[in-house]
Amino acid sequence: MKGKFITFEGCEGVGKSRQIKLLEEYLVKNGIQYYLTREPGGTEISEQIRAIILDGKNLAMTDECEALLYAAARVQLIKEEIEPRLKRGELVFCDRYVDSSLAYQGKARGLGYDFIRNINAYACDNFMPDLTIFLNLSPEDAFKRKGGADSADRLEISGMEFHKRVYAGYLELAGKNPERFAVIDASGTKEQTSGKIVAVLKEKGII
Template sequence: MRKGLFITVEGTDGSGKTTQIKLMEEFLKSAGNEVVLSREPGGTQISEMIRDLILDPKNTDISPLTEMMLYAAARAQHVFQVIKPALDSGKCVICDRFVDSSFAYQGCGRGVDLKTVADVNRAAVDGIVPDITFFLDIDPHLAIQRRIKTTGADRIEQEKMDFHTRVYEGYRKMALLYPDRIKTIDASKSIEEISSQIKLYLTEII
């Protein structure tokens, strides 16, 4: 039986996920928890190699279906090698993106059939479902401008604004479908206000 706590953080690029994940880590550690931080795509050597392939701006001819399956392959390795072992040993895992991102980006953003996304990822996650997911809700125009200004743009971030808008709307739909798991956080607020709201939710489940 799984003993750990699985927390995922979702949102469009530039929504402030990295900052809030660090603050979550500090909060959980201060409460006596052992915390593992990870990200998708990535988290293992193999998954990071797949990440490089997916996000390389030169790889403009990757088909939407190929992209979705590459993300799922990276996720399957990540679950097998990092997430499941950590949860089984009682650790808290905080992951920057998980399966919800595939529905938002490849399903809603790229137009891949949602049933296909679900079927492929059902195998990839091997029964692992987040205990709680934080969706950092911010206007995608503002978020992507912030991200590009800070770090430059990878292949996904270079997409036109209508793609990022579809992704954002995908996340909003997911949050409406699964309100018990996905908690929508107003990411236009200050770092401190966002963190305080997240901590309230975490306090309820730890």
């Protein structure tokens, strides 16, 4: 029996972390077993790669190097955690996955989708998610919601134009992969969004 692999995507500050927490509460309350991980990271080696990517000292890192490091962290996570669990029939959630590379490095940084697809082909060809939950909220709206200083800071650091390109990338990816993407309107209250996520997971027979 093959398990189910579900990823969460969306722009900075749209509420991914919060929604994953709410989903965990629902799953625990209903006695549903799951495994949650995140990208980049999720294994000792992948977390070390994450530290290199996020190290402020590494200003000279090229976009290509960054994209390759994300792919390296991803293949380690797949082999160590995701693949074995899916083989055992488990339910696996991941906070960000290859669509983040496509939207951020491919679209927003301008490397192109093909470059990202090619370097990720080995890493995740057979491990595309069964379902990708895209929390749909524009970066402007996320910023306006003033969800907190943290999200505002992160949005300001890289610049709104960059995040708008990320958002455009996500919309393109969702448009091209309608069978895999569940586009969830994330403009409502956190409870409303959480309800929509649970409803989609039920509708798809995942929980």
